[in-house]
Amino acid sequence: MRGGRVIVVGAGFSGLACALALAEAGADPLVLEARDRVGGRTLSRRLPGGGWLDLGAQWIGPTQDRMYALVAAYGLETFPSPAHGAPTRLLDGRPASEEPAGLAGLLGTLDELAAGVDPAAPWRAAGAAEWDRTTLGGWLDATAGDRVVARYAGRLLAGGLLAASPDEVSMLQMLFYLRSGGGAGSLLGMAGGAQQDRIVGGPAALARRMADALPPGRLRLGAPVDAIAQDACGVRVRAGDEVHAGDAVVVALAPALAGRIRYDPPLPALRDGLTQRMPMGAALKVHARYPAPFWRADGRSGVATTDTGPLTETVDNSLPGLPGGVLTGFSYGAQARALRRLPDAARRAALCDALVALFGPAAAEPEELVEYDWSADPWTRGCFCGLLTPGSWCDYGPELRAPVGRVHWAGTETATRWSGYLEGAVTAGERAAAEALGGIKSQENLRYVY
Numbered sequence: 513m514r515g516g517r518v519i520v521v522g523a524g525f526s527g528l529a530c531a532l533a534l535a536e537a538g539a540d541p542l543v544l545e546a547r548d549r550v551g552g553r554t555l556s557r558r559l560p561g562g563g564w565l566d567l568g569a570q571w572i573g574p575t576q577d578r579m580y581a582l583v584a585a586y587g588l589e590t591f592p593s594p595a596h597g598a599p600t601r602l603l604d605g606r607p608a609s610e611e612p613a614g615l616a617g618l619l620g621t622l623d624e625l626a627a628g629v630d631p632a633a634p635w636r637a638a639g640a641a642e643w644d645r646t647t648l649g650g651w652l653d654a655t656a657g658d659r660v661v662a663r664y665a666g667r668l669l670a671g672g673l674l675a676a677s678p679d680e681v682s683m684l685q686m687l688f689y690l691r692s693g694g695g696a697g698s699l700l701g702m703a704g705g706a707q708q709d710r711i712v713g714g715p716a717a718l719a720r721r722m723a724d725a726l727p728p729g730r731l732r733l734g735a736p737v738d739a740i741a742q743d744a745c746g747v748r749v750r751a752g753d754e755v756h757a758g759d760a761v762v763v764a765l766a767p768a769l770a771g772r773i774r775y776d777p778p779l780p781a782l783r784d785g786l787t788q789r790m791p792m793g794a795a796l797k798v799h800a801r802y803p804a805p806f807w808r809a810d811g812r813s814g815v816a817t818t819d820t821g822p823l824t825e826t827v828d829n830s831l832p833g834l835p836g837g838v839l840t841g842f843s844y845g846a847q848a849r850a851l852r853r854l855p856d857a858a859r860r861a862a863l864c865d866a867l868v869a870l871f872g873p874a875a876a877e878p879e880e881l882v883e884y885d886w887s888a889d890p891w892t893r894g895c896f897c898g899l900l901t902p903g904s905w906c907d908y909g910p911e912l913r914a915p916v917g918r919v920h921w922a923g924t925e926t927a928t929r930w931s932g933y934l935e936g937a938v939t940a941g942e943r944a945a946a947e948a949l950g951g952i953k954s955q956e957n958l959r960y961v962y
């Protein structure tokens with residue numbers, strides 16, 4: 513086998529893209545996936561009347577070139593997010609027709625600062641140490657000049673982009689993310705931005721097709737990896753009762769989950785320290801299904817933002833050509849955790865009340881309210897992605913991608929472009945595949961024989 517055997521841990525988009533790149537290069541990938549399905553942080557639920565709900569990731573947008581290429585290569589199609597009607601906005605609990613004055617200026621300043629951050633090495637930016645110890649919340653309080661603007665911007669940026677509260681996020685993390693996703697306009701936008709398109713059948717359908725394209729027998733589901741050992745001869749990866757040997761391993765997981773695997777020899781202190789300092793975000797994504805998209809009748813788009821209440825934003829997720837209307841709401845950080853602490857009935861009542869505050873009494877009684885708790889899922893433990901805590905980028909950032917011997921790191925968190933997104937997951941997987949092959953090639957002899 514040209515290139516050697518590489519074991520890939522995780523069959524999310526990153527692990528799948530990695531394994532496909534390895535197979536394409538003539539190597540022998542073996543993917544070990546903990547769940548009984550592929551796709552990781554993507555998951556669709558079929559609807560009785562046709563169509564589906566995306567419980568995890570759903571959008572792709574311009575400059576996410578690998579994702580569009582994969583959609584086309586695997587015979588799927590995209591469709592645009594609805595673009596009609598006016599957005600709904602509540603500021604300080606009152607309807608507002610405009611964005612708060614000063615928001616555009618703040619976003620512009622953040623983009624200017626982000627331009628000075630190399631997404632491959634944020635710790636090298638001028639002022640990196642200061643940005644690392646400054647939280648986004650603190651910076652907004654000092655800069656926005658207005659309490660409502662600071663709160664609105666904090667929820668939009670820390671919440672909408674990172675699924676965190678503004679005080680949990682360092683400025684360096686925020687600037688890295690802005691730079692990695694092409695700036696605030698690109699990240700926050702619907703048409704022309706990251707929320708432009710959806711995939712027919714959902715991204716989970718694409719993940720299944722990618723898995724089907726792997727060489728026969730090279731994917732094992734229900735195989736949670738619990739130990740990885742390496743020595744001069746190769747790697748041995750244990751998943752329950754099975755032990756698989758290879759020349760290298762790519763761990764295609766969020767760092768927080770990668771840190772739960774036992775390594776022999778133990779990981780270097782700084783790499784383990786990184787996994788201790790990169791918790792997952794906290795988002796609650798909830799779909800409210802109605803008999804019809806009633807909000808369109810009064811010229812509303814279904815896109816809403818607010819600086820108060822448990823939901824930060826909503827979108828119209830109704831499917832074109834199918835009956836019924838879907839409003840999808842998002843709650844982030846402290847608000848999402850507060851909702852999770854409520855008993856089911858109280859949480860659902862709080863979510864319906866928040867929808868009523870935005871869209872009126874017609875929103876009060878959806879036919880169905882569909883949630884999926886990614887934080888409770890042992891193979892994800894939060895979303896959208898892992899974030900380095902304030903103060904950690906400078907000390908631990910360099911460990912994010914640095915291989916440890918034969919162990920290489922993938923997962924969207926390791927991407928430099930579109931980190932946190934499906935696109936970043938794919939490019940990170942492909943980067944790690946090349947890196948693992950390069951590492952094997954650079955051994956004098958391939959000592960592991962199989």
Ligand SMILES: Cc1cc2nc3c(=O)[nH]c(=O)nc-3n(C[C@H](O)[C@H](O)[C@H](O)COP(=O)(O)OP(=O)(O)OC[C@H]3O[C@@H](n4cnc5c(N)ncnc54)[C@H](O)[C@@H]3O)c2cc1C
Pocket residue numbers: 521522523524525526527544545546547550551552553554567568569570571572735736737738764765766769773795797886891892894895896897922923924925932933934935937
């Ligand atoms: C609610 C939500 C909304 C989102 N919205 C968007 C969006 O609209 N657009 C977008 O681009 N991105 C979005 N994202 C982010 C996107 O889903 C992720 O960036 C991407 O899916 C990450 O892929 P990954 O392969 O890096 O990691 P994952 O998808 O987490 O894959 C890791 C895989 O490893 C498996 N695993 C974990 N531990 C082990 C173990 N010990 N052994 C073996 N296998 C293991 C997991 O089961 C999983 O399959 C969203 C995410 C969520 C949850």
